[in-house]
Amino acid sequence: MGHSLTGLENPGRILSGFNGSSTTSSGDIVLPVQAGPVTLNVQFSVVQELSPFNIILGRTWLHYMKAIPSTYHQMVSFLTNEGQIDLYGSQLAARQCYQIAREARANEEDASPPEPSHTHDQ
Numbered sequence: 001m002g003h004s005l006t007g008l009e010n011p012g013r014i015l016s017g018f019n020g021s022s023t024t025s026s027g028d029i030v031l032p033v034q035a036g037p038v039t040l041n042v043q044f045s046v047v048q049e050l051s052p053f054n055i056i057l058g059r060t061w062l063h064y065m066k067a068i069p070s071t072y073h074q075m076v077s078f079l080t081n082e083g084q085i086d087l088y089g090s091q092l093a094a095r096q097c098y099q100i101a102r103e104a105r106a107n108e109e110d111a112s113p114p115e116p117s118h119t120h121d122q
Contacts, residue, residue: 003029003031005026005027005046007029008026008027008028008029008046009027009028009029010025010027010028011025011026011027012024012025012027013025013028013045015045015047023047023049024047025045025046025047026046026047026048027045027046028043028044028045028046029043029044029046030042030043030044031044033055033057033061035065035076035078035085035087036078036080036085036087037080037082037085038065038078038080038085040061040064040065042057042061050101050104050105062076065078066078066079073088074088074089074091075087075088075089
C-alpha cells in the first residue's frame with residue numbers, strides 16, 4: 001500500500017484468525033477510511049500473511065458509525081446528516097481476493113525446499 005513498516009506501533013501482538021490459527025502482527029497503523037461521505041481514522045493491525053481480506057473492520061468501527069451490518073445481504077447501513085448510506089459487498093471481488101490468496105499459498109508451498117531425506121545406507 002506504499003506505507004513503510006518502520007513507522008508501525010505495538011509490534012509483536014499475537015492475533016487469532018477466524019480459523020483458530022494465530023499470527024504475530026508487524027504492528028499497528030492508523031489510516032483514513034472513507035465510507036460513503038464519512039471519513040474516519042481507523043487503527044489497523046498489519047500482518048505479513050496471505051488473506052482473502054484486504055481489511056477487517058470490527059465492532060469498534062461499526063459501533064462508532066452506528067452501523068447495521070448484514071452478512072446475509074453483504075451490506076452495511078448507517079445514517080448520516082444526508083440520510084441513510086448503504087455499502088454493498090461484491091461477491092465477484094470477494095471471490096477474486098480468495099482465489100488470489102489461494103493461488104499465492106499454493107505457489108508458496110511449491111517454492112518451499114523439499115524435506116531432507118532420512119534414509120540410511122545399508
